[in-house]
Structure formats: structure tokens, C-alpha cells
Amino acid sequence: MTLTFLGTADSKGVPRFWCACLVCQEARMGGTNRRRRTAMLLRGEGQTVLLDAGGDLHTQLAGLPEPLVPDAVLISHAHNDHILGLGDLLDFERYEGGKLPIYAPPSVIPQLAGRFGYAFRKGSPVSPLPPEGLQIAGFRLRLFEVPHGANGQSHAYRLDRPSFRAALVTDAIDIPDRVAQEWLTDLALLVLGTSFADESASEQAGRSVYDIREALALPWARAARRVVLTHLSHAVDVRQVELPEGWSFAHDGLSLDLK
Ligand SMILES: [Zn+2]
Ligand SMILES: [Zn+2]
Numbered sequence: 001m002t003l004t005f006l007g008t009a010d011s012k013g014v015p016r017f018w019c020a021c022l023v024c025q026e027a028r029m030g031g032t033n034r035r036r037r038t039a040m041l042l043r044g045e046g047q048t049v050l051l052d053a054g055g056d057l058h059t060q061l062a063g064l065p066e067p068l069v070p071d072a073v074l075i076s077h078a079h080n081d082h083i084l085g086l087g088d089l090l091d092f093e094r095y096e097g098g099k100l101p102i103y104a105p106p107s108v109i110p111q112l113a114g115r116f117g118y119a120f121r122k123g124s125p126v127s128p129l130p131p132e133g134l135q136i137a138g139f140r141l142r143l144f145e146v147p148h149g150a151n152g153q154s155h156a157y158r159l160d161r162p163s164f165r166a167a168l169v170t171d172a173i174d175i176p177d178r179v180a181q182e183w184l185t186d187l188a189l190l191v192l193g194t195s196f197a198d199e200s201a202s203e204q205a206g207r208s209v210y211d212i213r214e215a216l217a218l219p220w221a222r223a224a225r226r227v228v229l230t231h232l233s234h235a236v237d238v239r240q241v242e243l244p245e246g247w248s249f250a251h252d253g254l255s256l257d258l259k
Contacts, residue, residue: 001044001138001258003166003191006060008250009035010195010209010233011081013056023234032238036060036252037081038170038231040191042159044138044258047071051157051168057085072136074129075104076143077154077171078111086112090119103129105143105155133158139258144183146172149208156183164188164258170231173210180220189258190224191250193231197241212241228256 014035015024027034037054050070061068073089076082092098104112106128113120133142140160148154148171157168166189169175175184184190195209209231215221230250232238238249 001161002042002255003168003189003258004041004043004255005230005250005252006039006041007036007054007056008230008232008252008254009037009081010193010231011037011079012233013037014232014234016234019234021234023237026237027234032251033234033236034252035232037084039085040168041068041070042137042139042141047137049074049134049137049141052076052082052170053085053089054081055084058088060085061088069098069100071101072134073100073102074134074141074143074157075102075108075112075126076157077148078104078108078115079151079154079171082171083112083115086116090116090125093125094119100125102126103134105129105145107153108155144179146179147174147176149173150206151208158183159258166190166258169193171209173207173214175220180218184220185223187220187224188226189256190221190227192221192227192229194229194236195231195233196235212236216244216247228254 014033015027023033036056038052039054039060040051042049048070050073093100104126109126112126119125133140142158143155146154146156154171159166165187167184168191170193193209194212194215196211198213199211227247228250
């Protein structure tokens with residue numbers, strides 16, 4: 001069972017197309033900081049689930065060595081960097097007559113309908129994810145609500161199977177203790193979004209994702225057996241930041257064994 005990162009960037013991607021900073025220049029030359037927007041593949045027991053579908057999805061799927069039609073697609077929240085690739089998936093349904101089970105939390109579906117109105121005209125192609133989640137790819141897969149700062153609410157993924165628990169929290173900040181207690185304890189793996197290294201100098205009001213400095217201080221992150229940081233903007237040069245033991249940066253194409 002594996003989790004593969006197809007994209008590990010924040011909402012702007014790295015390089016930002018307009019930016020000439022050193023990290024964006026290194027990324028432009030094909031360096032280690034080149035990152036696409038969020039999408040992940042969960043594989044197990046012969047099934048593949050796509051978790052989020054950012055604006056780089058076509059390139060990400062077309063770049064796989066084999067054709068892929070996921071067995072299910074889950075969407076965490078309706079931000080462009082997590083859903084713009086849905087257009088390609090909905091086209092697959094329409095033009096190939098394919099069946100693609102797409103799920104999102106009930107509160108997210110009206111926002112998707114607003115964005116992809118043409119695809120919702122004959123009924124919703126997106127089903128509400130039941131609270132008990134899906135049993136797929138060897139896991140019980142659920143979404144739980146997390147605060148997304150100035151951006152309102154998002155959702156994070158929880159993966160369970162006997163003796164293994166993981167949480168994928170790409171877009172969150174200020175998670176209350178009661179949520180952490182319910183969803184983020186005893187984790188074998190925590191994937192955590194940290195868009196910047198240190199945003200303490202910037203306006204608190206505009207914040208929406210943890211920075212690395214905050215992540216390192218979170219008790220539930222420190223308690224996880226393994227922490228992988230993702231959703232990284234051009235302000236994180238992965239060559240420059242030292243992380244403690246058990247912590248690492250994700251990169252596009254990284255595959256983790258889930259055990
Ligand atoms: Zn995001
Ligand atoms: Zn977001």
C-alpha cells in the first residue's frame with residue numbers, strides 16, 4: 001500500500017510563473033524545488049484513489065507510465081489548487097462514457113456545482129462522502145473538518161486500517177485540541193501542509209496554512225511516528241531547511257510505503 005505525491009506545492013505552484021526569486025529560478029531549471037499543485041494517489045489491494053485534483057492534474061496523470069482511471073476520487077475542499085483538475089475528470093465521464101465515483105463532503109458539493117455548472121446540469125456527478133467514509137484500497141478513508149484560517153473551512157484525510165493510522169492535513173491552521181484529540185493521535189504518518197517556513201512577521205489575518213515553525217511545535221505532530229511536509233510555496237527551499245529526525249519534505253513523485 002502506497003501514497004504517492006503527484007504535487008507538493010502551495011496554491012501558486014513552484015516556480016510562481018511571475019517570480020524571479022532564487023527558489024523559483026532553481027525550480028525553473030528543473031531543480032529540487034519544482035513542485036506542482038496538490039494531488040495524491042492512494043494505492044492498495046489493486047485499487048487506486050485520487051485525493052484532490054489540482055490544476056496540474058492533467059500533466060500529473062498524463063506523466064504516469066501507465067493509463068490510469070482511479071477507482072474513486074475524493075475532494076477535500078473547493079479551492080482552485082485542489083479542484084481545477086476536476087474539469088478533466090468530468091470530461092472523461094462525458095466523452096468516454098466512463099464511470100468515476102467522485103466524493104466530497106456534503107458542504108463542498110454546492111461550491112463544486114457553482115464552479116462546474118455545465119457538469120451538474122443533469123444531476124450531480126459528485127456524491128456526498130458518507131460520515132463513515134469509504135472502505136477502499138485497503139483503508140477506511142474519511143474526511144474531517146479543519147479550520148483553514150482566512151479561507152474558512154477545509155477538510156483533512158484520515159486513513160485507517162488495523163494497526164495503521166495516517167492523516168493528510170494539507171490546508172489547515174489553528175486546529176483545536178478537541179479535533180486533534182479525535183483525529184490526530186497515534187499517527188504512524190502525518191502529512192502536513194506548511195506553505196511557508198516562518199510567517200510570524202506577516203499579517204495573522206491573512207494566514208490559512210501552518211508554517212514550518214508552528215508545525216514543529218504542534219504536540220500532535222511531534223507525537224506522530226513520521227511527519228512529511230507538503231503544500232510548500234516558493235518560500236521554502238527544501239535544500240536549506242533542516243528538519244528533526246522522523247520529519248522530511250515531500251517532493252513530486254515521492255511514494256511512501258504505508259506500514
Ligand atoms: Zn491548497
Ligand atoms: Zn485551500
